[in-house]
Amino acid sequence: MPELPEVETVRIGLSKLLPGRVIKQVEFDNPKSFPNTPEDVAQFVVGAKVVLVARRAKVLLIELSSKYSLVIHLKMTGQLVFRGEQNFGAGHPNNSLVGKLPDKTTHVTISFEDGSKLFFNDQRKFGWVRVFPTTEVPNIDFFKKVGPEPLDSSFTPDLLYERLQRRKNSNIKAALLDQSVLAGIGNIYADEGLWGAKTHPATLVKNLSKTQIAALYDELISVLKLSIEKGGSTDRNYVNAEGKKGSYISFAQVFRREGKPCSRCGTVIEKTRVAGRGTHICPYCQPAPN
DNA sequence: CACTTGACCTGTCCGC
């Protein structure tokens, strides 16, 4: 899905669009995408005003004046697209993946009193929208075990080293993808960060020095920040709150660049499989471990 | 407990 920079880009967009709007109606087409009952919606959501939009890990949180929150996970192909009253069918001719809404991938539609709407679209139906009491959100299983936010000032190279030790016998790519180690890294930014740190993804965590992990820290932070600056990466389905693509993918050094030259050394980028995921490396800059 | 693999869905791409 959308990894941290993509979800953060959606958060930034929605936080400019939603606060102050009052929810009039919520429609959904299946319990997998929206497990709450219509009674829950009527009681806790309809009539409530959006207070703020937050993010933790790859999860979006829309806090409501009712003291309940909409908790949203986009997983692989989820989208949250806002349309103003006159704009449901307008589409976005430039740089857009979505046209008239709702479409066949729309599973939840949130209508506001002023006529605007927020559409939750998801081709693969892995994502979901759920309602929780705001005070209960930190007690959701996922949030209880999820690791630190990489962009918080309290996240340091030493803390990354410490968090990684819980996966010391697995390879570094699997460890980075493990949300209980740190929050928000997915397949794109794991590959990009490891290329930057000149570390092969199959390297065992226990064989990485503190210096190597500090270098990886620097690369992960800069790659995440750059991507947020570019509005995230659109490989296929991802769009921001206005339905538009992000441009980070054109700055990627290895992700989806197999067959092309490494920008550092000119060696042809290869695609392999590590931790059960498609994995991109420069075989010269990131030599395979023994 | 640590670690790996398959499953969840739908769509697309690639080889025959």
Place this chain on the structure above:
DNA sequence: TGCGGACAGGTCAAGT
């Protein structure tokens, strides 16, 4: 063109 298989940005449950 059609068809089967592999694969796709994430996370769980179940297996070793």
